[in-house]
Amino acid sequence: MPRLSDDFLREIKYRNDLGELASSYMQLKRRGRNLVGLCPFHGEKTPSFNIYTENGSFYCFGCGAGGDIITFVMKIENLDYMEAVKFLAQRAGMSMPEDGYDDSMGKIRTRIYEANREAARFFYSKLTSPEGSEALSYLKGRGLADSTIRHFGLGFAPDERFALGNHLRSRGFTEAEMIAANLVFKSRSGNSVLDRFYNRVMFPIIDVRGNVIAFGGRIMTDQKPKYLNTSDTLVFNKSQNLFSLNNAKNSKSDSLILCEGYMDVISLNQAGFTNAVATLGTALTAEQASLMKRYCKEVIICYDADEAGQKATSRAIDILRRAGLTVKVIAIPDGKDPDEFIKKHGDKGHAAFQNVLDNSGNDMDYRLFKLKAMFDINTPQGKLDYLNEAVKLISELDNPMERDIYASRLSDDTDVAKPTITEQINRNMRRNNYKHRKDEAALLQKKISARDDRVNTQHAEKLRAATAEENLIAYLVNNPDKLTYIHERLTPDDFLTDFNRKLYTYFSERILNNLDPTTSISADFTMDEQSKVYYIINSYKDLPHTREAADEFIGIIKDERSKPTESQIRNSTKEEFTSFFSSLKDKKQ
Helix, strand or coil: CCCCCHHHHHHHHHHCCHHHHHCCCCCCEEECCEEEECCCCCCCCCCCEEEECCCCEEEECCCCCEEEHHHHHHHHHCCCHHHHHHHHHHHHCCCCCCCCCCCHHHHHHHHHHHHHHHHHHHHHHHHCCHHHHHHHHHHHHCCCCHHHHHHHCCEEECCCCCHHHHHHHHCCCCHHHHHHCCCEEECCCCCCEEECCCCEEEEEEECCCCCEEEEEEEECCCCCCCEEECCCCCCCCHHHCCECHHHHCCCCCCEEEEECCHHHHHHHHHCCCCCEEECCCCCCCHHHHHHHHCCCCEEEEECCCCHHHHHHHHHHHHHHHHCCCEEEECCCHHHCCHHHHHHHHHHHHHHHHHHHHHCCEEHHHHHHHHHHCCCCCCCHHHHHHHHHHHHHHHCCCCCHHHHHHHHHHHHHHHCCCHHHHHHHHHHHHHHHHHHHHHHHHHHHHHHHHCCCCCCCCCCCCCHHHHHHHHHHHHHHHHCHHHHHHHHCCCCHHHCCCHHHHHHHHHHHHHHHCCCCCCCCHHHHCCHHHHHHHHHHHHHCCCCCCCHHHHHHHHHHHHHHHHCCCHHHHHHCCHHHHHHHHHHHHHHHC
């Protein structure tokens, strides 16, 4: 495949500082030469995401994500390689080369965006036509004004199976493009394509850059499913996007209101709360929590009061907390959802909902309230059970002032002396800290043993050799001038693991061609491979840069290479077996 030149990629990276870019998505603190923060790619309480300013790379020791600035943009913006390069070029005021790369995937994505935009126009036109009268009446019956319907681009998918497909075909879209957008699908016979959405009120899903990336469709009958959403495509992943985030990011609020459904969000927007968002037919994910953290410091959960909604609330609290967000929970009176509540109060809907917001408690208040309802604290056993569970919750708080406040509340609530509660909290914290250290030690041991190395699957089996190989690769990348010295003593065939042999060959060839070893890693390796490469480079970069260090790594690799395999030992003759162990003895002397 044609590729971008190293000079162009080097210029892209020179003009885009990874630390500066990453700080627009997350909070970073300087630790020595590096920057550290809570990983934007998974939920965590303790920062394990590192940016290495010397080589412009990152690695998370929590989830194992790693790469350069192009990889970072690919992951955080959900873009492919070429789109990420374009993103960075535009950010730096650079023009993409006219030739020299294959942009076929980017062209497909562009056509999906265009097909979605045309589909949104089609659905809106149908809503305002005679055949959409029932759907329009439904939306107006839900209290939506014409301006709100226009603002959200709501529409109607006709009760036909070929309407959208025929329309898009007339606009020049191919069957393959429509299928790629998940707007149509092949019939069972394979002779035609059918519209995915029909006889539904349509909700366009728009990303923060203003692209229509997917749709949600609500049936107006009792037919199931009630809501149908676009499946994952090249431009849409339901676990990594939020409905109406494109509106919420422009609100003046430092918080986001997290709702369950589209109509809740739309009703809140119409009432003046433009910072409302919703998940897309799935439970809240860590990726969505990380996405919200880019635009706010606080999330206010506004789920239904039924059992399913309460379970979802408890789960969301944990995910949002792990993402480093402050969490509040709304309890809407009479168990209503936001849409019902605002409609009930009519013109006073904004003031009524604002009052609910103002009186909402944080997630700890909510969890303690729910916990208390589970026990009869008027009995000694009920009170003891409540105290034990409440203490477990409070001991999870990181902020000592928060712990003190809730210890006081718990004391007042149960008539148990605060020092007794505080001592129990401290005991729980010591137990939690011990468990945390034990888990960290187990994780470190697991990493050292390489049992879960998905990239170098031979690592665990050939641990000593693979570790020496990684050391030597890191040494070579950080000391490219030592290539000749290493090559005189070691060939790729001496490597015992295939992946490390591939890396050694790759970096050697780039250095021999006077190219920077790492410039094209994001183009030449998969995401998982990149993470492994940058783990190797950054984990071993502080090793001694002496020839003695290189000699030690080379010696271990050759020593391990000279050892026979288990099958060779099993199949060897008595003389060969004796000779092998004699040679080992000679080496030790």
